Amino acid sequence: MVNIEIKINGKIKCIDVNPRMRLIDLLRNLGLTSVKEGCSEGECGTCTVLLDGKAVTSCTVLAFQADGHEVTTVEGLQTNGELDVIQQAFIENDAVQCGFCTPGMIMAVKSLLNENPHPTREDIIVAIEGNLCRCTGYLPIVKAVEQITKESVDLQ
């Protein structure tokens, strides 16, 4: 067992983990079921979480690798019950159908906007290229992110 200290959705936790345990399993065992398993090889992106603000597929990261780092999942997005702008934009643009890819997709977009608050359409497409969605054809998702970008430009 390895003892790790990890900040998950703003709270610091000290946990003993098996060195073979994946980050996805650690998070799901903690009840963070927004983190989905769709392929187990980092291809579909349903398990995407933020590691220090950047998107990673948590099925290809070992839990101990997150020692000393900060992890954010969809459960950590809402502040005081208010939806994150990404969640709101996904609703408004019908960027959700079956919903299984949605949490990972939202975290991929979160990572993009952390780095680049004004992405171009091309930037958005590249940011979600590792996240598969079989329902929406991606177009409403891209539109949702474009709306956020446009609104933040309008605010300035």
Added chain:
Amino acid sequence: MKPSAEIVKIADKPDLKYVGKNVTRIDAKEKVTAAIKYLDDFEMKGMLHVKLLLSPHANAIVKSIDSKETEAVPGVIKVYTWCNTPEIKYNSAVFYPGQNDLEDEKLFTDHPKYVGDRIAAVVADSEEAAEEGLNRLKVLYEELIPVIDPSEAVKKECETPSGKPLEIHLSCGQFEEIECGTDGLIIVEDEVSTQKIHHAALEPHSCVAYVEPGEIVTILSPCQLIFGVRYIVSKVLNHPLSKVRIIKAPMGGTFGGKQEVILEPICAFIAKDLGRPVKLVLNRKETIISTRTRAATKGKVRTIATGDGRFVGREVDVLTDAGAYMTGSHRVTTAMGKKLFRLYRIPSQTFHGTTVRTNTTPSGACRGYGSPQIHTITEINVDHLAKRLKMDPVELRLKNLVAPFDDDPTGGPSLGNARIIECVNRGAEAFNWKERFSFTPKKGRYKRGVGMACSTHSNGYAGSIYPDFTAMYMRIAEDGSVLVNAGLHELGTGTLTVIAQIVAEVLDVDINKVLVSEGDTLYTPYDVGCVASRVTYVCGSCAKELAEAVLDKFKRLSSIVLEIPYDDLQLANGIVASVSNPAIKLSYGTLIARIGTILQEEVGGYLSYRSVTNPGSYAAHFVEVEVDTLTGLTAITDYLAVHDVGRAINPRMVEGQIYGGVQMGIGMALFEELAYDSRGIPQNASLSRYHVVNAPEMPQVKVMLIEEDEPTGPFGAKSVGEIAAVPVTPAIVNAVNWAIGVSINVLPLTPSRIISALGAL
């Protein structure tokens, strides 16, 4: 392309409040917050975990299984094989008594017929222990020679009477007579192969089962037909239907992949045997190799036309690869044949379909249920004819397409308000087809070209041998909210939102006050299921008719309680009012409570609704491709999807269906194929080796809706979810063939196929 062509509303009715509006889907918030719990997120106290042993061989006999070491693994509870489970054979597509599809599948087998066939299950108190137990099972196989190619299977199976292929014939007119005198007529023949495809729903297959007091075997399943699952589970377990309870679980995508009964009987049997809750979640590889696929087909088409491009006759022969078990594959073959008579006016046509088993993953339902395959086969042939006639493919189609309210020449239901001609005319204009279409490839390495295709799909089962009825309860509560108690299945397509829109429209209540249930066989009335593109058309009609009856009852009882004549009452905006006396205004809730107190009656109703007809939904897709003739890579550079939907209940959700359908169709045209080697070993059983269209490969898709109202549909609506995936593949293949001057007819159009076709020029 005109920029304003994104959505064209032909019949805009300003008096509608919810129908035709972009109402936000009712489950969107719980999905973006991940509050929704899919089965893998679901835990129960004392729950056991199941892992399946799947055959590594495509055709083999299990000589022995040694489970001693498995049983010694701490946490392992029990091992199941064909020796200690029911031997009852079933067909996973059957959903109602009397359906006599070939029954050739069992829970577990000692004669695995494909890589992925179920040999055994290990049940343990943790996933890890189940996995460890599985690894310690010692199985001795005697390998047999598999048959992978369906054409070879047809020859082989004819030699063994037990395994005869199934056949279907459909026809109209006198095709044989035309063949005798074809002087002056043009004959164009094609052979087209379509491939096996993985549905690739992001949620892998899963199931939970437990036993409730009273020996009620309860199953949570992200399925499409709760009552169909109930029927098969009841049969296999020999347990009364009333004591088999299926609850529709949240669905992380299906596209037909979760339509047939796969995991449920196994989980139900184990839960009943052990008296404990069990959970079975497949991983991606298991989902790819051991569930269902889109059926591969080989089609032969011969079209006979006059020199000026009128179809005289057509002969279509299709061979369907069912995979290792018959499943619903022969239904798919039959469905393919039926589509042939409902798109073009062809005086004489004959269809011959054959369904044969091979040693590969079983086929089954997949978005379109044969429509993508048959339209790919025939629409490639139509463009071939256009090439021979040197006639614009749009012009050729317009000479032959069906008109509104044409009859089905085989005696099937009327085509209804079939608006395919509008789809083509308006689409061609918006796409600037005439200027863009070219018979000859352009010069240079990157060659652009345009192509198009038409298609039709059904609205339910009416006119077929399958039942097509649904039933609902609807009640207005004392606060004026409305409960719709129905056996519905939300697949992510927006079913619950659409039904709520229809009910809110009829009852004229705030849509946020309408609650629509999903299916639970113990508490919701019967529904055939979310299949056959029937839900908006059939279940939506039931909801509308029932809401109208409930509204009438509410008005009658209000009339008695308020002592105001029926005709003087107006029910609108959640308020009951007197037309003649503006002082009288009561909220629905207040009046419901008063009716309850005075008359002691619930304002509600039950309706069992039977669908009587089955109009066609229609679509024409226009596409521009750019082929890199050096690498063979194809990019989609422009896309227009025109759909005759009757009326869009929720235009934005209709667009969403079309985007997703186009995405699947692009995959079928260019990338996706479940491949097997000669031993039947799957070659790409992972998402790293099986390519699903991702964001950069998705073009901007322009959608144009033709809304001319289907008179038999709820508020004029027809289906869209399946047909959206249908014209895509042939439109792309046609575009590539025109762009580079080839006639590729084997799917998908991989770079190597494109390069070798170019090399053969």
